[in-house]
Amino acid sequence: MTRFSFKIAATDGKARTGTISMQRGDIRTPAFMPVGTGATVKAMKPENVRAAGADIILGNTYHLMLRPGAERVAKLGGLHRFMNWDRPILTDSGGYQVMSLSDLRKLTEKGVEFKSHLDGSKHMITPERSIEIQRLLDSDIVMVFDECPRADQPRDEIAASMELSMRWARRSRDAFDAGGEHAERAALFGIQQGALIEDLRKASADALIDIGFDGYAIGGLAVGEGQEAMFATLDFAPSQLPQDKPRYLMGVGKPDDLVGAVERGVDMFDCVLPTRSGRNGQAFTWNGPINMRNARFNEDTGPIDERCDCPTCATYTRAYCHHLIRSGEILGAMLLTEHNIFFYQQLMQAMRDAIASQTFDAFAAQFRRDYLGSS
Numbered sequence: 001m002t003r004f005s006f007k008i009a010a011t012d013g014k015a016r017t018g019t020i021s022m023q024r025g026d027i028r029t030p031a032f033m034p035v036g037t038g039a040t041v042k043a044m045k046p047e048n049v050r051a052a053g054a055d056i057i058l059g060n061t062y063h064l065m066l067r068p069g070a071e072r073v074a075k076l077g078g079l080h081r082f083m084n085w086d087r088p089i090l091t092d093s094g095g096y097q098v099m100s101l102s103d104l105r106k107l108t109e110k111g112v113e114f115k116s117h118l119d120g121s122k123h124m125i126t127p128e129r130s131i132e133i134q135r136l137l138d139s140d141i142v143m144v145f146d147e148c149p150r151a152d153q154p155r156d157e158i159a160a161s162m163e164l165s166m167r168w169a170r171r172s173r174d175a176f177d178a179g180g181e182h183a184e185r186a187a188l189f190g191i192q193q194g195a196l197i198e199d200l201r202k203a204s205a206d207a208l209i210d211i212g213f214d215g216y217a218i219g220g221l222a223v224g225e226g227q228e229a230m231f232a233t234l235d236f237a238p239s240q241l242p243q244d245k246p247r248y249l250m251g252v253g254k255p256d257d258l259v260g261a262v263e264r265g266v267d268m269f270d271c272v273l274p275t276r277s278g279r280n281g282q283a284f285t286w287n288g289p290i291n292m293r294n295a296r297f298n299e300d301t302g303p304i305d306e307r308c309d310c311p312t313c314a315t316y317t318r319a320y321c322h323h324l325i326r327s328g329e330i331l332g333a334m335l336l337t338e339h340n341i342f343f344y345q346q347l348m349q350a351m352r353d354a355i356a357s358q359t360f361d362a363f364a365a366q367f368r369r370d371y372l373g374s375s
Helices: 044-052 061-066 070-075 079-083 093-100 127-137 155-177 181-186 196-211 227-234 254-262 272-281 313-314 318-326 330-356 360-372
Strands: 005-014 015-022 024-028 033-036 057-060 089-092 105-107 112-115 122-125 141-143 186-194 215-218 248-249 268-269
Touching: 005 318, 005 330, 015 061, 015 330, 024 033, 024 330, 033 057, 033 318, 033 330, 044 330, 057 061, 061 070, 061 127, 070 127, 079 089, 079 093, 093 186, 093 272, 093 313, 122 127, 141 248, 155 196, 227 254, 254 318, 254 330, 313 330, 318 330, 330 360
Parallel strands: 033 268, 057 089, 089 141, 141 186, 186 215, 215 248, 248 268
Antiparallel strands: 005 015, 015 024, 105 112, 112 122
């Protein structure tokens, strides 16, 4: 069986549609990966995530290492069996937590020593340990260990951070290649860093290409720099990476972020937004996001989105969802999350279809008119 391959079926401008093939199944691109941080896509059964159209989900190395523990997951048959998901899983490396837990960490050339946010216990993640954890989880797409600098740091600090990440990428590659049978069925992605600075991004891309990876992620964006700055970076960053490999924009994003990034040549995405928003009463629709707590929905007998064919929209009214959310009922979070996951997958399918039919520019323009109310 194929360990990993990526075939581009069609392009339209910089936008691409294709298929990643792996032993646990195919991944249609552009792809959105629902986030299953702690071995669960919150408020969703795995079979319902699949029914929404997701080909792959994301698991979190840092959180699973702390609870229930990578060794325990391995003992129980790996992450797929543990959570009843038989298709590909991508695991992040813990690098983002290196940034977000800056008050609890000590960063050195070796790796990162940090205190658990759960109980204060001390742990050490190195590139080698990160790869080991992902191997124990039996991840299908493994990410290198990296550091994610803030975009507002001085250039010399961003450069030093990027260079450290490139050294860690080499160590991650070596650790992955020593992984025996797991390395024969899994893939390894490198992560480009350099914040918003074009020449640092190019140096990072060149270093990663020299090492060699199955796919390449664009890291260090969607961390507060704003959409305009992110798109300006995506105007050059994807083209610095190999044309024949998947490009994964980490941690993105809002529906209009996805359309703009696909327009600029990105193939893969993940974000907590559809699940987190669902738990907080926000639903995404083709006409923009809506707050289901709003009193204007209290007698609305229509579906959340008339253009959506998800089970929530086919069965429940806005009035009922409004009641559930206002009442703090668990079912409200479940129904809105289900709708949002379906909406994101419908959006990805619509983009794949538009690229295949060479109508992506028209699709993107119509999407923005409907979603953003813009021309």
